[in-house]
Amino acid sequence: MRIKVEHRTTYLYDEPPTSIVQILRLTPRNHEGLQVRNWRIVLDHDAHLAPGEDAFGNTIHTLTLNRALDDLTVSVEGEVETLDTGGVLTGAAERFPPGLYLRDTPLTHADDAIKTFAKGVAGKREVLDSLHALMGALHDGMAVDEDAPATDAARAFAAKTVGGRDLTHVFIAAARSLAIPARFVSGYMLREDQVQQKSGHAWAEAHVPGLGWVGFDAANALSPTEAHIRVAMGLDYLGAAPVRGSRNGGAAEHLQVSLTVGQARRQQQN
Amino acid sequence: MFIWTLGVALAFNEMLGPDGQVRAPYAGVAKWLESVNVEQLDRRRAEAELFYRRGGITFAVYGDAQGEERIIPFDIIPRVLAGSEWKLLAKGLEQRVKTLNLYLADIYSKQESLKAGIVPEELVWQNPAFRPEMTGVTVPKDIYVHIAGVDVVRIDANDFYVLEDNARTPSGVSYMLGGREICYRLMADLYGAHKVAPIEHYPDDLIATLSSVAPQSAGESPNVVILTPGQFNSAYYEHSFLADKMGIELVEGRDLFIRDDQVYMRTTEGAKRVDVIYRRIDDDFLDPLVFRPDSMLGVPGLFNAYAKGNVALANAIGTGAADDKAIYAHMPDLVKFFLGEEPILKNVPTWCCRKADDLAYVLEHLAELVVKEVHGSGGYGMLVGPQADKAQIAKFRELLKANPANYIAQPTLSLSSCPSFVEQGVAPRHVDLRPFVLTGGNGVKIVPGGLTRVALREGSLVVNSSQGGGTKDTWVIDL
Numbered sequence: 001m002r003i004k005v006e007h008r009t010t011y012l013y014d015e016p017p018t019s020i021v022q023i024l025r026l027t028p029r030n031h032e033g034l035q036v037r038n039w040r041i042v043l044d045h046d047a048h049l050a051p052g053e054d055a056f057g058n059t060i061h062t063l064t065l066n067r068a069l070d071d072l073t074v075s076v077e078g079e080v081e082t083l084d085t086g087g088v089l090t091g092a093a094e095r096f097p098p099g100l101y102l103r104d105t106p107l108t109h110a111d112d113a114i115k116t117f118a119k120g121v122a123g124k125r126e127v128l129d130s131l132h133a134l135m136g137a138l139h140d141g142m143a144v145d146e147d148a149p150a151t152d153a154a155r156a157f158a159a160k161t162v163g164g165r166d167l168t169h170v171f172i173a174a175a176r177s178l179a180i181p182a183r184f185v186s187g188y189m190l191r192e193d194q195v196q197q198k199s200g201h202a203w204a205e206a207h208v209p210g211l212g213w214v215g216f217d218a219a220n221a222l223s224p225t226e227a228h229i230r231v232a233m234g235l236d237y238l239g240a241a242p243v244r245g246s247r248n249g250g251a252a253e254h255l256q257v258s259l260t261v262g263q264a265r266r267q268q269q270n
Numbered sequence: 271m272f273i274w275t276l277g278v279a280l281a282f283n284e285m286l287g288p289d290g291q292v293r294a295p296y297a298g299v300a301k302w303l304e305s306v307n308v309e310q311l312d313r314r315r316a317e318a319e320l321f322y323r324r325g326g327i328t329f330a331v332y333g334d335a336q337g338e339e340r341i342i343p344f345d346i347i348p349r350v351l352a353g354s355e356w357k358l359l360a361k362g363l364e365q366r367v368k369t370l371n372l373y374l375a376d377i378y379s380k381q382e383s384l385k386a387g388i389v390p391e392e393l394v395w396q397n398p399a400f401r402p403e404m405t406g407v408t409v410p411k412d413i414y415v416h417i418a419g420v421d422v423v424r425i426d427a428n429d430f431y432v433l434e435d436n437a438r439t440p441s442g443v444s445y446m447l448g449g450r451e452i453c454y455r456l457m458a459d460l461y462g463a464h465k466v467a468p469i470e471h472y473p474d475d476l477i478a479t480l481s482s483v484a485p486q487s488a489g490e491s492p493n494v495v496i497l498t499p500g501q502f503n504s505a506y507y508e509h510s511f512l513a514d515k516m517g518i519e520l521v522e523g524r525d526l527f528i529r530d531d532q533v534y535m536r537t538t539e540g541a542k543r544v545d546v547i548y549r550r551i552d553d554d555f556l557d558p559l560v561f562r563p564d565s566m567l568g569v570p571g572l573f574n575a576y577a578k579g580n581v582a583l584a585n586a587i588g589t590g591a592a593d594d595k596a597i598y599a600h601m602p603d604l605v606k607f608f609l610g611e612e613p614i615l616k617n618v619p620t621w622c623c624r625k626a627d628d629l630a631y632v633l634e635h636l637a638e639l640v641v642k643e644v645h646g647s648g649g650y651g652m653l654v655g656p657q658a659d660k661a662q663i664a665k666f667r668e669l670l671k672a673n674p675a676n677y678i679a680q681p682t683l684s685l686s687s688c689p690s691f692v693e694q695g696v697a698p699r700h701v702d703l704r705p706f707v708l709t710g711g712n713g714v715k716i717v718p719g720g721l722t723r724v725a726l727r728e729g730s731l732v733v734n735s736s737q738g739g740g741t742k743d744t745w746v747i748d749l
Contacts (some may be wrong), residue, residue, distance in 0.1 A: 019527060021571040023715045048530055052574065062574050066529050100395040100402060196576045235402075244559045246570030248527070 001226045003190050007076040011258040016068035017250030025232035026076050026242050027059040030213040031092040032228060033085040039078030045069055056239065057093030058232040079264050080229055087223025089213040090206060098207040101181035107236040110177035118174035125179055127231050131216055132176050134195045135265040139221035142167055146198055164202045164219045165237050171204045171218045181207040183233055186240040188261050190227040195262045200242055282426045282686040283698055294749055295352040302460045303696060306354045311691050318344045318452050342445060348453055349688045349701060349722045350717050356718055356746040358431050364714045367418045367707045370437050370592045372608040374414035377591060378404045388607045389600050399590025401553060403560055409578045409586045410483040413709045413713030414585035418707040424686035428730035437585065437593035439550050444508040445723040446474060449743040467718035467746040471642060473515035479710030483582045484545040492545035495519045495535060499551050499567045509550050526572035533581045546582045553587050595644045595678045596622055618683060624675035632679040634671060636663050639679040656682055690724055700725045717742035
């Protein structure tokens, strides 16, 4: 399936900041389920955009601006060709062994409630069954509200109403508490009924012996399909965040996001 | 053999040998002690305290409700090591720190020590101080630990044991230098009667070490700065002291900025490029774009500049993966693995509570052991079994059961003692030693001696300054 993404983020500042630094994880890499056809990041100001790669193999761009401006727009435009691989990830860059993804992080720390929940759901099941059961139980037991404030796994689990980001954190915390390596994926998702979207999408990957890394999208209770565009991966949101930024000055900042994810029309060949 | 604390009376006394005779290095000190009375000693102590107060040499104590600044008590009676004793110790320290650097270079690149099974993989992958972000990052000359503060204790005439390999941001060197200055001024009679190896050139060695790892693009005279968390940090005095002694800028995160992956410092004459940062800020706070996003202490974008080789950090990021108490147990094997040598300095036997057998042993022998958090420092969060009451032991039993991997245990060592001036007069007190080991492009440098910490409370085994310990000047002398 060919999918077209246009993702524009505009930052409006009450006062012009004197400098801005951002690390962007906004560029997907190829794997068996995804081929990048074209992809670019466009800035509306003459800022420095240095490409690179982080330790997890994500493509990053570092944006630096050292002069005052009232607003800044970062646009991502691209097309990818996707394939349904049954949720199994193959052909992606792997820099670390699965054991690394058992690390505890503040955002994915499993408290007693999550540990008990995970144990109860998994019971005596095999790894893959446990993960599907976890995904199902979280989908049924938690309400997703993209306006819920961002928090961490333990607080999100207690709140029961969470954003997709923190639902993913709960899934990761629960999987790791069962000694199953798990990680955070940020990206986009094509929704048939919704070309205009409010934000990108997040899901988890967990390591299953014999299969490798398998995706679990608890918000939709399914493993990633050809509708999912995998962009970046990390131990938690912070490691896979589309944008991590910092600025000097600027008083308050206002965000305007416009995102369209749609099926690209194939060019007519005459 | 060190299962029980022997008490100061039975510990190795560095002045009086087991036969009751004065040991050779202490001949001068023993004679001097006979010639002075308590009033004279007390007057010198008061002068020393005044020196510290005037100099503003203070430190804040964590966990102290008032957060007040205190002066670390200075014990005016120096500790003396013979040149031959020091030579062996220095060789052992060099070996140890070389191994720390080789191990770090390994876990952040080829991971051969893991593949060879010297260190269990989970001690790396799940170690909070291991920084995955550093994997594949090349650091100048493969040096990660430019400044190490290796804590050693002495058990008898011949054996030094390593207690901790401090490879993150070890502090205390200002007390070492301050102590020497006091001895030089207030103890001129005794000092003059000995051939004491100099330590005053430590700041010169430090700046040479830091400059030696500057990026090639820095040119002949690289710009080296000290990055401090600010004046509320307990070691702020030391940060400003070292900046002053080295003649370099002391900066906070907000004084630095990044342009095109290059670090600059704001000055009155405009932006000035920074080549080497001696950072006294923990990894977590260095760069909010890569580590803790709420950190206000660091510099956004610093990690990228560092990863690209445009600035050197001392110590490197992620050195804590080599000095935590779980890795400690594997250090002797790592010395053999990387250097093919027998370890010169010994390790204190260590039980890793993440292992079921070790945990069982520790739970049964809590009253005899010292239990520490794997990532603790400063004497916080530890149990000294022989000195703990039943409630403390019961509390640790629960902590251990709840999170065994967080703890290690060691026998209470019988630390050596030195004559110290305390309220009761001159009496032996337990000591340890923190030598400062510098590693740069020109090799390893250690000024002779280090910071001797003394447990001034009778019977106390905890020498940390944050727990009521004092310091002494440490003399390495030619006999």
